[in-house]
Amino acid sequence: MSPLWIYLAIVIWFAFGSLISWQARKRLGKGVTEYFLANRRIGSVIGAFTLSATVYSAFMMIGLVGLVYATGIAAFGFEVVFLVATLVLLALFIPRFWIAGKKYGYVTPAELLGDRYENRAIAVIVAIIFILTLIPYTSVQLIGAGLLAEGLSGGGIPYWLGSLILPIIAFVYVWWAGMRSVAWTDALQGIIMLIGSLTLLAFIWITFFPEGMFNTIAASSPEKLKFTWGFNMWLGLCLPWIFFMLLIPQVSQRFFILKDVRSIRGMIIGFGIFGLIYTVLVTIFGLAAAHIVPGLEKADSAMPALLSLVPAALALTVAISIFAASVSTINSIVLSLSSIAGRDIYRALSPKISEDRELFWGKLLIPIMFLIAWGFAQLKLGMIGILSTMSSGGLMSILPALIGAFFWKRGTATAVISSSIPSVIVIGWFYMAGMKPLGLWPPVWGLIISTVIYVVVSLVTRPPEKAAEFVDYTSNWQANAKAMVE
Amino acid sequence: MKRNELQLVLAFAVLIILTFVMPFTVLKHIPTFSGGFTFFSLVPVAVIIYIVIYMAKSWKELLK
Numbered sequence: 064m065s066p067l068w069i070y071l072a073i074v075i076w077f078a079f080g081s082l083i084s085w086q087a088r089k090r091l092g093k094g095v096t097e098y099f100l101a102n103r104r105i106g107s108v109i110g111a112f113t114l115s116a117t118v119y120s121a122f123m124m125i126g127l128v129g130l131v132y133a134t135g136i137a138a139f140g141f142e143v144v145f146l147v148a149t150l151v152l153l154a155l156f157i158p159r160f161w162i163a164g165k166k167y168g169y170v171t172p173a174e175l176l177g178d179r180y181e182n183r184a185i186a187v188i189v190a191i192i193f194i195l196t197l198i199p200y201t202s203v204q205l206i207g208a209g210l211l212a213e214g215l216s217g218g219g220i221p222y223w224l225g226s227l228i229l230p231i232i233a234f235v236y237v238w239w240a241g242m243r244s245v246a247w248t249d250a251l252q253g254i255i256m257l258i259g260s261l262t263l264l265a266f267i268w269i270t271f272f273p274e275g276m277f278n279t280i281a282a283s284s285p286e287k288l289k290f291t292w293g294f295n296m297w298l299g300l301c302l303p304w305i306f307f308m309l310l311i312p313q314v315s316q317r318f319f320i321l322k323d324v325r326s327i328r329g330m331i332i333g334f335g336i337f338g339l340i341y342t343v344l345v346t347i348f349g350l351a352a353a354h355i356v357p358g359l360e361k362a363d364s365a366m367p368a369l370l371s372l373v374p375a376a377l378a379l380t381v382a383i384s385i386f387a388a389s390v391s392t393i394n395s396i397v398l399s400l401s402s403i404a405g406r407d408i409y410r411a412l413s414p415k416i417s418e419d420r421e422l423f424w425g426k427l428l429i430p431i432m433f434l435i436a437w438g439f440a441q442l443k444l445g446m447i448g449i450l451s452t453m454s455s456g457g458l459m460s461i462l463p464a465l466i467g468a469f470f471w472k473r474g475t476a477t478a479v480i481s482s483s484i485p486s487v488i489v490i491g492w493f494y495m496a497g498m499k500p501l502g503l504w505p506p507v508w509g510l511i512i513s514t515v516i517y518v519v520v521s522l523v524t525r526p527p528e529k530a531a532e533f534v535d536y537t538s539n540w541q542a543n544a545k546a547m548v549e
Numbered sequence: 550m551k552r553n554e555l556q557l558v559l560a561f562a563v564l565i566i567l568t569f570v571m572p573f574t575v576l577k578h579i580p581t582f583s584g585g586f587t588f589f590s591l592v593p594v595a596v597i598i599y600i601v602i603y604m605a606k607s608w609k610e611l612l613k
Contacts (some may be wrong), residue, residue: 072588097567117565119577122561135585136576136584136585136586136589137572139585139589140572140576140585140588140589142566143568143575143590143592143593146563146593146596147561147564147565147592147593147596148561150593150596150597150600151557151558151561151596151600154557154600154603154604155558170572191561207595218598276569277582281580281581281582285581286580288579288580288581288582288585288586288587289576289577289578289579289580289584290572290573290577290583291577292572294573297569298569298571300602301569304558304563311552324594324611324612325612328604328608328612331600332600332601332604333603334596335593335596335597335600336597338593339590339593339597342593343590346586347603455576531602538550538551540609541607541608544611544612548611
Protein backbone atom coordinates (compact mmCIF):
# COMPACT_ATOMS: atom_id res chain seq x y z
CA MET A 64 0.00 0.00 0.00
CA SER A 65 1.22 3.49 -0.84
CA PRO A 66 2.56 5.33 2.23
CA LEU A 67 0.56 8.33 1.03
CA TRP A 68 -2.74 6.58 1.80
CA ILE A 69 -1.50 5.63 5.25
CA TYR A 70 -0.38 9.19 5.99
CA LEU A 71 -3.73 10.52 4.72
CA ALA A 72 -5.72 8.12 6.93
CA ILE A 73 -3.59 9.04 9.94
CA VAL A 74 -4.09 12.76 9.28
CA ILE A 75 -7.90 12.37 9.05
CA TRP A 76 -7.97 10.25 12.21
CA PHE A 77 -5.71 12.71 14.03
CA ALA A 78 -7.84 15.66 12.87
CA PHE A 79 -10.98 14.11 14.42
CA GLY A 80 -9.12 13.40 17.65
CA SER A 81 -7.69 16.91 17.74
CA LEU A 82 -11.15 18.43 17.35
CA ILE A 83 -12.32 16.45 20.36
CA SER A 84 -9.19 17.34 22.27
CA TRP A 85 -9.70 21.03 21.42
CA GLN A 86 -13.22 20.88 22.87
CA ALA A 87 -11.75 19.36 26.02
CA ARG A 88 -9.15 22.12 26.11
CA LYS A 89 -11.88 24.77 26.12
CA ARG A 90 -13.25 23.30 29.36
CA LEU A 91 -9.90 22.94 31.06
CA GLY A 92 -9.76 24.68 34.42
CA LYS A 93 -6.84 25.21 36.77
CA GLY A 94 -5.08 22.82 39.09
CA VAL A 95 -3.71 19.30 39.37
CA THR A 96 -7.07 17.61 39.97
CA GLU A 97 -8.54 19.32 36.94
CA TYR A 98 -5.64 18.36 34.68
CA PHE A 99 -4.96 14.80 35.85
CA LEU A 100 -8.48 13.76 36.94
CA ALA A 101 -10.80 15.95 34.84
CA ASN A 102 -11.97 17.43 38.15
CA ARG A 103 -13.55 14.04 39.06
CA ARG A 104 -16.48 14.79 36.72
CA ILE A 105 -16.39 11.94 34.19
CA GLY A 106 -19.72 10.17 33.53
CA SER A 107 -20.76 6.62 32.59
CA VAL A 108 -20.26 6.51 28.83
CA ILE A 109 -16.91 8.28 28.64
CA GLY A 110 -15.81 6.40 31.76
CA ALA A 111 -16.60 3.03 30.18
CA PHE A 112 -14.89 3.90 26.91
CA THR A 113 -11.77 5.37 28.44
CA LEU A 114 -11.34 2.35 30.71
CA SER A 115 -11.91 -0.10 27.84
CA ALA A 116 -9.68 1.69 25.35
CA THR A 117 -6.95 2.09 27.96
CA VAL A 118 -6.98 -1.59 28.91
CA TYR A 119 -7.30 -3.09 25.44
CA SER A 120 -4.16 -2.19 23.56
CA ALA A 121 -2.58 -3.24 20.27
CA PHE A 122 -1.70 -6.48 22.08
CA MET A 123 -5.22 -7.71 21.33
CA MET A 124 -5.16 -7.39 17.53
CA ILE A 125 -1.52 -8.47 17.15
CA GLY A 126 -0.46 -10.48 20.20
CA LEU A 127 -3.70 -12.23 21.14
CA VAL A 128 -4.63 -12.96 17.52
CA GLY A 129 -1.17 -14.54 17.22
CA LEU A 130 -1.58 -16.48 20.45
CA VAL A 131 -4.95 -17.89 19.35
CA TYR A 132 -3.45 -18.64 15.94
CA ALA A 133 -0.60 -20.60 17.53
CA THR A 134 -2.22 -22.23 20.55
CA GLY A 135 -5.95 -22.14 19.92
CA ILE A 136 -8.83 -21.64 22.31
CA ALA A 137 -6.73 -21.64 25.51
CA ALA A 138 -5.58 -18.10 24.68
CA PHE A 139 -9.25 -17.07 24.57
CA GLY A 140 -9.77 -18.64 28.00
CA PHE A 141 -6.80 -16.76 29.40
CA GLU A 142 -8.24 -13.45 28.19
CA VAL A 143 -11.69 -14.37 29.56
CA VAL A 144 -10.23 -15.12 33.00
CA PHE A 145 -8.71 -11.64 32.88
CA LEU A 146 -12.06 -10.10 31.90
CA VAL A 147 -14.21 -11.78 34.53
CA ALA A 148 -11.67 -11.28 37.31
CA THR A 149 -11.44 -7.64 36.36
CA LEU A 150 -15.20 -7.17 36.46
CA VAL A 151 -15.47 -8.60 39.98
CA LEU A 152 -12.48 -6.61 41.20
CA LEU A 153 -13.90 -3.44 39.66
CA ALA A 154 -17.18 -3.94 41.53
CA LEU A 155 -15.26 -4.33 44.81
CA PHE A 156 -12.50 -1.77 44.40
CA ILE A 157 -13.80 1.14 42.27
CA PRO A 158 -16.20 2.35 45.00
CA ARG A 159 -13.41 2.18 47.60
CA PHE A 160 -10.87 4.02 45.46
CA TRP A 161 -13.53 6.53 44.45
CA ILE A 162 -14.73 7.38 47.96
CA ALA A 163 -11.13 7.53 49.25
CA GLY A 164 -10.26 9.91 46.39
CA LYS A 165 -13.21 12.16 47.22
CA LYS A 166 -12.49 12.19 50.96
CA TYR A 167 -8.71 12.48 51.02
CA GLY A 168 -8.15 14.19 47.65
CA TYR A 169 -5.88 11.51 46.16
CA VAL A 170 -4.65 12.04 42.62
CA THR A 171 -2.55 8.89 42.18
CA PRO A 172 -2.77 5.30 43.50
CA ALA A 173 0.79 5.60 44.87
CA GLU A 174 -0.33 8.61 46.90
CA LEU A 175 -3.21 6.56 48.29
CA LEU A 176 -0.86 3.82 49.47
CA GLY A 177 1.62 6.29 50.95
CA ASP A 178 -1.12 8.07 52.89
CA ARG A 179 -2.94 4.94 54.06
CA TYR A 180 0.30 3.46 55.41
CA GLU A 181 1.41 6.90 56.66
CA ASN A 182 4.78 6.57 54.98
CA ARG A 183 5.89 8.82 52.14
CA ALA A 184 8.65 6.38 51.16
CA ILE A 185 5.97 3.88 50.12
CA ALA A 186 4.54 6.32 47.61
CA VAL A 187 8.04 6.87 46.21
CA ILE A 188 8.84 3.12 46.00
CA VAL A 189 5.51 2.33 44.35
CA ALA A 190 5.96 5.27 41.97
CA ILE A 191 9.38 3.98 40.94
CA ILE A 192 8.01 0.45 40.43
CA PHE A 193 5.24 1.90 38.24
CA ILE A 194 7.67 3.92 36.12
CA LEU A 195 10.20 1.08 35.74
CA THR A 196 7.56 -1.45 34.76
CA LEU A 197 5.35 0.65 32.50
CA ILE A 198 7.82 2.38 30.22
CA PRO A 199 8.82 -0.92 28.56
CA TYR A 200 5.12 -1.75 28.28
CA THR A 201 4.59 1.56 26.47
CA SER A 202 7.50 0.79 24.18
CA VAL A 203 5.89 -2.47 23.09
CA GLN A 204 2.90 -0.48 21.80
CA LEU A 205 5.25 1.67 19.74
CA ILE A 206 7.09 -1.37 18.41
CA GLY A 207 3.77 -2.82 17.23
CA ALA A 208 2.83 0.45 15.53
CA GLY A 209 6.24 0.77 13.88
CA LEU A 210 6.17 -2.78 12.52
CA LEU A 211 2.58 -2.44 11.34
CA ALA A 212 3.22 0.86 9.51
CA GLU A 213 6.39 -0.55 7.96
CA GLY A 214 4.66 -3.77 6.92
CA LEU A 215 1.55 -2.11 5.50
CA SER A 216 3.58 0.38 3.46
CA GLY A 217 5.98 -2.28 2.19
CA GLY A 218 8.86 -0.44 3.87
CA GLY A 219 7.73 2.97 2.55
CA ILE A 220 7.27 4.15 6.12
CA PRO A 221 10.45 3.23 8.01
CA TYR A 222 10.15 1.58 11.42
CA TRP A 223 11.57 4.55 13.33
CA LEU A 224 9.01 6.89 11.80
CA GLY A 225 6.10 4.47 12.23
CA SER A 226 6.94 4.13 15.91
CA LEU A 227 7.26 7.91 16.27
CA ILE A 228 3.87 8.90 14.83
CA LEU A 229 1.80 7.49 17.70
CA PRO A 230 3.70 9.14 20.55
CA ILE A 231 3.39 12.48 18.75
CA ILE A 232 -0.38 12.05 18.43
CA ALA A 233 -0.70 10.83 22.01
CA PHE A 234 1.46 13.70 23.23
CA VAL A 235 -0.89 16.27 21.67
CA TYR A 236 -3.95 14.70 23.33
CA VAL A 237 -2.26 14.44 26.73
CA TRP A 238 -0.45 17.76 26.82
CA TRP A 239 -3.33 19.84 25.56
CA ALA A 240 -5.98 19.12 28.15
CA GLY A 241 -4.87 16.21 30.36
CA MET A 242 -7.37 13.61 31.50
CA ARG A 243 -10.48 15.17 29.95
CA SER A 244 -8.86 15.19 26.52
CA VAL A 245 -7.48 11.67 26.99
CA ALA A 246 -10.84 10.31 28.18
CA TRP A 247 -12.81 11.95 25.37
CA THR A 248 -10.40 10.90 22.64
CA ASP A 249 -10.33 7.40 24.17
CA ALA A 250 -14.05 7.23 23.46
CA LEU A 251 -13.29 7.98 19.80
CA GLN A 252 -10.52 5.36 19.77
CA GLY A 253 -12.83 2.78 21.37
CA ILE A 254 -15.48 3.35 18.71
CA ILE A 255 -12.85 3.05 15.96
CA MET A 256 -11.55 -0.19 17.51
CA LEU A 257 -15.04 -1.73 17.44
CA ILE A 258 -15.91 -0.45 13.95
CA GLY A 259 -12.60 -1.67 12.49
CA SER A 260 -12.96 -5.14 14.02
CA LEU A 261 -16.63 -5.61 13.14
CA THR A 262 -16.03 -4.56 9.54
CA LEU A 263 -13.12 -6.96 9.24
CA LEU A 264 -15.21 -9.78 10.69
CA ALA A 265 -18.01 -9.15 8.19
CA PHE A 266 -15.60 -9.15 5.26
CA ILE A 267 -13.76 -12.30 6.37
CA TRP A 268 -16.99 -14.15 7.04
CA ILE A 269 -18.49 -13.35 3.63
CA THR A 270 -15.30 -13.77 1.61
CA PHE A 271 -13.47 -16.72 3.14
CA PHE A 272 -16.27 -18.73 4.75
CA PRO A 273 -19.14 -18.93 2.28
CA GLU A 274 -20.24 -22.23 3.84
CA GLY A 275 -20.23 -20.96 7.39
CA MET A 276 -17.28 -19.92 9.53
CA PHE A 277 -17.69 -22.19 12.55
CA ASN A 278 -18.30 -25.40 10.58
CA THR A 279 -15.36 -24.70 8.29
CA ILE A 280 -12.91 -23.94 11.11
CA ALA A 281 -14.08 -26.95 13.13
CA ALA A 282 -13.42 -29.14 10.09
CA SER A 283 -10.08 -27.63 9.07
CA SER A 284 -8.48 -26.81 12.43
CA PRO A 285 -10.14 -28.94 15.15
CA GLU A 286 -6.94 -28.95 17.23
CA LYS A 287 -7.29 -25.17 17.70
CA LEU A 288 -10.63 -25.69 19.44
CA LYS A 289 -9.19 -28.00 22.08
CA PHE A 290 -7.61 -26.68 25.25
CA THR A 291 -3.88 -27.39 24.87
CA TRP A 292 -2.00 -25.36 27.51
CA GLY A 293 -0.26 -27.02 30.49
CA PHE A 294 -1.37 -26.16 34.02
CA ASN A 295 1.74 -24.20 35.00
CA MET A 296 1.55 -22.06 31.88
CA TRP A 297 -2.15 -21.41 32.53
CA LEU A 298 -1.48 -20.47 36.16
CA GLY A 299 1.64 -18.44 35.36
CA LEU A 300 -0.13 -16.34 32.74
CA CYS A 301 -3.55 -16.05 34.40
CA LEU A 302 -2.41 -15.15 37.91
CA PRO A 303 -0.77 -11.79 37.12
CA TRP A 304 -3.54 -10.93 34.70
CA ILE A 305 -6.29 -11.61 37.24
CA PHE A 306 -5.03 -8.66 39.29
CA PHE A 307 -3.45 -6.63 36.48
CA MET A 308 -6.19 -3.98 36.37
CA LEU A 309 -5.80 -3.14 40.04
CA LEU A 310 -2.07 -2.82 39.75
CA ILE A 311 -1.60 -0.57 36.77
CA PRO A 312 -1.90 3.11 37.69
CA GLN A 313 -3.43 4.26 34.41
CA VAL A 314 -6.41 2.04 35.30
CA SER A 315 -6.66 2.58 39.06
CA GLN A 316 -6.29 6.33 38.56
CA ARG A 317 -9.47 6.16 36.49
CA PHE A 318 -11.34 5.06 39.61
CA PHE A 319 -10.82 8.58 40.93
CA ILE A 320 -12.26 10.40 37.91
CA LEU A 321 -15.91 9.35 38.13
CA LYS A 322 -18.53 11.84 39.25
CA ASP A 323 -21.03 9.58 41.05
CA VAL A 324 -22.16 6.02 41.77
CA ARG A 325 -24.20 5.81 38.57
CA SER A 326 -20.99 6.52 36.66
CA ILE A 327 -19.25 3.71 38.54
CA ARG A 328 -22.00 1.31 37.51
CA GLY A 329 -21.87 2.55 33.91
CA MET A 330 -18.10 2.16 33.76
CA ILE A 331 -18.22 -1.44 34.99
CA ILE A 332 -21.07 -2.60 32.75
CA GLY A 333 -19.72 -0.74 29.71
CA PHE A 334 -16.28 -2.20 30.21
CA GLY A 335 -17.74 -5.71 30.53
CA ILE A 336 -19.71 -5.42 27.29
CA PHE A 337 -16.82 -3.83 25.36
CA GLY A 338 -14.37 -6.41 26.68
CA LEU A 339 -16.60 -9.35 25.81
CA ILE A 340 -17.28 -8.17 22.25
CA TYR A 341 -13.66 -7.27 21.53
CA THR A 342 -12.24 -10.48 23.02
CA VAL A 343 -14.63 -12.70 21.06
CA LEU A 344 -13.86 -10.80 17.83
CA VAL A 345 -10.11 -11.09 18.33
CA THR A 346 -10.42 -14.82 19.07
CA ILE A 347 -12.40 -15.36 15.88
CA PHE A 348 -9.69 -13.53 13.91
CA GLY A 349 -7.04 -15.86 15.35
CA LEU A 350 -9.06 -18.97 14.51
CA ALA A 351 -9.95 -17.63 11.06
CA ALA A 352 -6.29 -16.85 10.36
CA ALA A 353 -5.36 -20.45 11.22
CA HIS A 354 -7.68 -21.52 8.40
CA ILE A 355 -6.95 -18.74 5.88
CA VAL A 356 -3.17 -18.30 6.29
CA PRO A 357 -1.89 -21.53 7.91
CA GLY A 358 1.76 -22.33 8.53
CA LEU A 359 3.10 -18.87 9.32
CA GLU A 360 6.55 -18.94 10.91
CA LYS A 361 5.77 -16.13 13.35
CA ALA A 362 2.36 -16.27 15.04
CA ASP A 363 2.38 -12.51 15.60
CA SER A 364 2.28 -11.98 11.85
CA ALA A 365 -1.17 -13.65 11.62
CA MET A 366 -3.07 -10.34 11.64
CA PRO A 367 -0.73 -8.60 9.14
CA ALA A 368 -1.02 -11.69 6.90
CA LEU A 369 -4.80 -11.51 7.16
CA LEU A 370 -4.77 -7.81 6.32
CA SER A 371 -2.68 -8.46 3.22
CA LEU A 372 -5.66 -10.42 1.81
CA VAL A 373 -8.34 -7.78 2.31
CA PRO A 374 -9.03 -4.65 0.19
CA ALA A 375 -6.67 -1.75 0.89
CA ALA A 376 -9.39 0.51 2.33
CA LEU A 377 -10.40 -2.15 4.86
CA ALA A 378 -6.79 -2.95 5.76
CA LEU A 379 -6.25 0.73 6.38
CA THR A 380 -9.37 0.98 8.58
CA VAL A 381 -8.22 -1.97 10.68
CA ALA A 382 -4.68 -0.59 10.89
CA ILE A 383 -6.08 2.72 12.15
CA SER A 384 -8.15 0.80 14.71
CA ILE A 385 -4.94 -0.88 15.92
CA PHE A 386 -3.17 2.49 16.08
CA ALA A 387 -6.20 3.80 18.02
CA ALA A 388 -5.83 0.95 20.52
CA SER A 389 -2.16 1.85 20.97
CA VAL A 390 -2.69 5.58 21.34
CA SER A 391 -5.49 5.16 23.86
CA THR A 392 -3.21 2.98 25.98
CA ILE A 393 0.00 4.99 25.78
CA ASN A 394 -1.61 8.38 26.38
CA SER A 395 -3.21 7.04 29.56
CA ILE A 396 0.04 5.47 30.77
CA VAL A 397 2.10 8.61 30.20
CA LEU A 398 -0.52 10.91 31.74
CA SER A 399 -0.66 8.67 34.79
CA LEU A 400 3.11 8.32 35.13
CA SER A 401 3.63 12.07 34.80
CA SER A 402 1.10 12.73 37.58
CA ILE A 403 2.86 10.11 39.71
CA ALA A 404 6.28 11.63 39.05
CA GLY A 405 5.00 15.10 40.00
CA ARG A 406 2.96 14.14 43.04
CA ASP A 407 4.76 11.14 44.50
CA ILE A 408 8.40 11.74 43.61
CA TYR A 409 8.86 15.47 43.13
CA ARG A 410 6.60 16.33 46.07
CA ALA A 411 8.51 13.85 48.25
CA LEU A 412 11.73 15.72 47.45
CA SER A 413 10.13 19.11 47.93
CA PRO A 414 7.10 18.79 50.26
CA LYS A 415 6.17 22.47 50.23
CA ILE A 416 5.90 22.70 46.46
CA SER A 417 2.89 24.64 45.13
CA GLU A 418 0.21 22.97 43.03
CA ASP A 419 1.18 25.02 39.99
CA ARG A 420 4.79 23.90 40.33
CA GLU A 421 3.76 20.26 40.70
CA LEU A 422 1.65 20.54 37.56
CA PHE A 423 4.54 22.19 35.72
CA TRP A 424 6.91 19.33 36.56
CA GLY A 425 4.30 16.70 35.81
CA LYS A 426 3.63 18.20 32.37
CA LEU A 427 7.32 18.60 31.67
CA LEU A 428 7.76 14.87 32.11
CA ILE A 429 5.13 14.03 29.49
CA PRO A 430 7.37 14.59 26.41
CA ILE A 431 10.35 13.11 28.26
CA MET A 432 8.49 9.87 28.96
CA PHE A 433 7.29 9.60 25.37
CA LEU A 434 10.88 10.10 24.20
CA ILE A 435 12.22 7.43 26.57
CA ALA A 436 9.51 4.98 25.44
CA TRP A 437 10.32 5.70 21.80
CA GLY A 438 14.03 5.26 22.53
CA PHE A 439 13.29 1.88 24.12
CA ALA A 440 11.28 0.92 21.06
CA GLN A 441 14.40 1.39 18.91
CA LEU A 442 16.20 -1.36 20.90
CA LYS A 443 16.18 -5.06 20.10
CA LEU A 444 12.79 -6.75 20.15
CA GLY A 445 13.77 -9.64 22.44
CA MET A 446 14.89 -7.44 25.28
CA ILE A 447 11.77 -5.30 25.14
CA GLY A 448 9.63 -8.44 25.06
CA ILE A 449 11.26 -9.71 28.26
CA LEU A 450 10.92 -6.33 29.96
CA SER A 451 7.28 -6.11 28.99
CA THR A 452 6.49 -9.56 30.37
CA MET A 453 8.38 -8.66 33.51
CA SER A 454 6.29 -5.52 33.91
CA SER A 455 3.00 -7.31 34.48
CA GLY A 456 4.74 -9.84 36.72
CA GLY A 457 6.74 -7.21 38.61
CA LEU A 458 3.60 -5.37 39.65
CA MET A 459 2.51 -8.45 41.61
CA SER A 460 4.96 -7.35 44.28
CA ILE A 461 2.59 -4.61 45.49
CA LEU A 462 -0.62 -6.66 45.36
CA PRO A 463 -0.71 -7.66 49.06
CA ALA A 464 -0.07 -4.03 50.05
CA LEU A 465 -2.93 -2.83 47.85
CA ILE A 466 -5.47 -5.41 49.04
CA GLY A 467 -4.31 -4.96 52.65
CA ALA A 468 -4.73 -1.19 52.37
CA PHE A 469 -8.48 -1.59 51.92
CA PHE A 470 -9.26 -4.78 53.81
CA TRP A 471 -6.75 -5.32 56.63
CA LYS A 472 -6.28 -2.83 59.43
CA ARG A 473 -3.17 -4.66 60.62
CA GLY A 474 -1.22 -3.97 57.40
CA THR A 475 1.84 -1.83 58.15
CA ALA A 476 4.28 0.38 56.26
CA THR A 477 7.29 -1.75 57.25
CA ALA A 478 5.49 -4.78 55.83
CA VAL A 479 4.85 -3.01 52.51
CA ILE A 480 8.48 -1.96 52.08
CA SER A 481 9.96 -5.28 53.21
CA SER A 482 7.60 -7.31 51.00
CA SER A 483 7.53 -5.34 47.75
CA ILE A 484 11.28 -4.78 47.23
CA PRO A 485 12.50 -8.42 47.60
CA SER A 486 9.51 -9.63 45.63
CA VAL A 487 10.14 -7.36 42.64
CA ILE A 488 13.84 -8.31 42.70
CA VAL A 489 13.02 -12.04 42.71
CA ILE A 490 10.52 -11.65 39.87
CA GLY A 491 13.03 -9.70 37.77
CA TRP A 492 15.84 -12.14 38.58
CA PHE A 493 13.75 -15.24 37.72
CA TYR A 494 12.64 -13.67 34.44
CA MET A 495 16.16 -12.61 33.44
CA ALA A 496 17.60 -16.03 34.34
CA GLY A 497 14.66 -17.92 32.80
CA MET A 498 14.08 -19.67 36.13
CA LYS A 499 10.84 -21.46 37.03
CA PRO A 500 11.46 -23.32 40.32
CA LEU A 501 9.01 -26.24 40.78
CA GLY A 502 7.63 -25.29 37.36
CA LEU A 503 5.99 -22.17 38.77
CA TRP A 504 6.35 -18.91 36.82
CA PRO A 505 8.12 -15.86 38.34
CA PRO A 506 4.95 -13.88 39.20
CA VAL A 507 3.65 -16.83 41.23
CA TRP A 508 6.86 -16.84 43.29
CA GLY A 509 6.73 -13.05 43.58
CA LEU A 510 3.19 -13.17 44.93
CA ILE A 511 4.01 -15.97 47.42
CA ILE A 512 7.06 -14.05 48.71
CA SER A 513 5.36 -10.68 49.00
CA THR A 514 2.24 -12.14 50.65
CA VAL A 515 4.17 -14.13 53.27
CA ILE A 516 6.45 -11.22 54.16
CA TYR A 517 3.59 -8.70 54.19
CA VAL A 518 1.46 -10.80 56.56
CA VAL A 519 4.28 -11.86 58.91
CA VAL A 520 5.86 -8.40 59.19
CA SER A 521 2.46 -6.74 59.65
CA LEU A 522 1.70 -9.05 62.56
CA VAL A 523 4.90 -8.12 64.39
CA THR A 524 4.84 -4.38 63.71
CA ARG A 525 2.49 -1.62 64.75
CA PRO A 526 -0.15 -0.50 62.21
CA PRO A 527 -0.39 3.21 61.42
CA GLU A 528 -3.08 5.22 63.17
CA LYS A 529 -4.84 6.02 59.93
CA ALA A 530 -5.29 2.34 58.97
CA ALA A 531 -8.46 1.68 60.98
CA GLU A 532 -10.08 4.95 59.93
CA PHE A 533 -9.22 4.36 56.26
CA VAL A 534 -10.47 0.77 56.17
CA ASP A 535 -13.69 1.66 58.02
CA TYR A 536 -14.36 4.68 55.83
CA THR A 537 -13.83 2.86 52.53
CA SER A 538 -15.70 -0.28 53.70
CA ASN A 539 -18.71 1.89 54.56
CA TRP A 540 -18.46 3.66 51.24
CA GLN A 541 -22.20 3.48 50.57
CA ALA A 542 -23.18 5.32 53.75
CA ASN A 543 -20.38 7.81 53.24
CA ALA A 544 -21.30 8.41 49.59
CA LYS A 545 -24.89 9.03 50.63
CA ALA A 546 -23.79 11.46 53.32
CA MET A 547 -21.57 13.22 50.81
CA VAL A 548 -24.50 13.74 48.41
CA GLU A 549 -26.76 15.01 51.17
CA MET B 550 -16.33 -6.54 53.81
CA LYS B 551 -20.12 -6.66 53.66
CA ARG B 552 -22.19 -9.83 53.25
CA ASN B 553 -23.20 -9.11 49.64
CA GLU B 554 -19.56 -8.46 48.79
CA LEU B 555 -18.57 -11.78 50.34
CA GLN B 556 -21.18 -13.50 48.19
CA LEU B 557 -19.69 -11.81 45.13
CA VAL B 558 -16.19 -12.94 46.09
CA LEU B 559 -17.47 -16.47 46.73
CA ALA B 560 -19.21 -16.60 43.35
CA PHE B 561 -16.02 -15.33 41.76
CA ALA B 562 -13.92 -17.96 43.54
CA VAL B 563 -16.23 -20.74 42.33
CA LEU B 564 -16.03 -19.38 38.80
CA ILE B 565 -12.24 -19.13 38.85
CA ILE B 566 -11.97 -22.70 40.17
CA LEU B 567 -14.28 -23.76 37.35
CA THR B 568 -12.09 -22.02 34.78
CA PHE B 569 -9.10 -23.85 36.22
CA VAL B 570 -10.83 -27.25 36.33
CA MET B 571 -12.88 -27.36 33.13
CA PRO B 572 -9.98 -26.83 30.69
CA PHE B 573 -7.96 -29.74 32.05
CA THR B 574 -10.82 -32.19 32.46
CA VAL B 575 -13.38 -31.52 29.75
CA LEU B 576 -12.34 -28.84 27.29
CA LYS B 577 -9.10 -30.50 26.22
CA HIS B 578 -11.16 -33.34 24.73
CA ILE B 579 -13.71 -31.32 22.72
CA PRO B 580 -12.48 -30.22 19.26
CA THR B 581 -15.61 -28.22 18.36
CA PHE B 582 -17.04 -24.77 19.00
CA SER B 583 -19.44 -26.25 21.55
CA GLY B 584 -16.45 -26.90 23.84
CA GLY B 585 -13.97 -24.24 24.94
CA PHE B 586 -15.33 -21.47 22.73
CA THR B 587 -18.86 -21.75 24.10
CA PHE B 588 -17.71 -22.21 27.70
CA PHE B 589 -15.37 -19.24 27.66
CA SER B 590 -17.98 -17.08 25.88
CA LEU B 591 -20.70 -17.87 28.42
CA VAL B 592 -18.56 -17.26 31.51
CA PRO B 593 -18.28 -13.46 31.01
CA VAL B 594 -21.94 -13.22 30.00
CA ALA B 595 -22.89 -14.88 33.30
CA VAL B 596 -20.56 -12.60 35.25
CA ILE B 597 -21.89 -9.43 33.60
CA ILE B 598 -25.48 -10.46 34.41
CA TYR B 599 -24.51 -11.34 38.00
CA ILE B 600 -22.76 -8.01 38.52
CA VAL B 601 -25.62 -6.01 37.02
CA ILE B 602 -27.99 -7.70 39.49
CA TYR B 603 -25.48 -7.29 42.34
CA MET B 604 -25.14 -3.56 41.72
CA ALA B 605 -28.88 -3.05 41.28
CA LYS B 606 -29.57 -4.74 44.62
CA SER B 607 -26.60 -3.66 46.72
CA TRP B 608 -26.29 -0.09 45.50
CA LYS B 609 -30.04 0.50 45.22
CA GLU B 610 -30.08 3.51 47.56
CA LEU B 611 -27.33 5.29 45.67
CA LEU B 612 -28.66 4.65 42.18
CA LYS B 613 -32.07 6.29 42.73
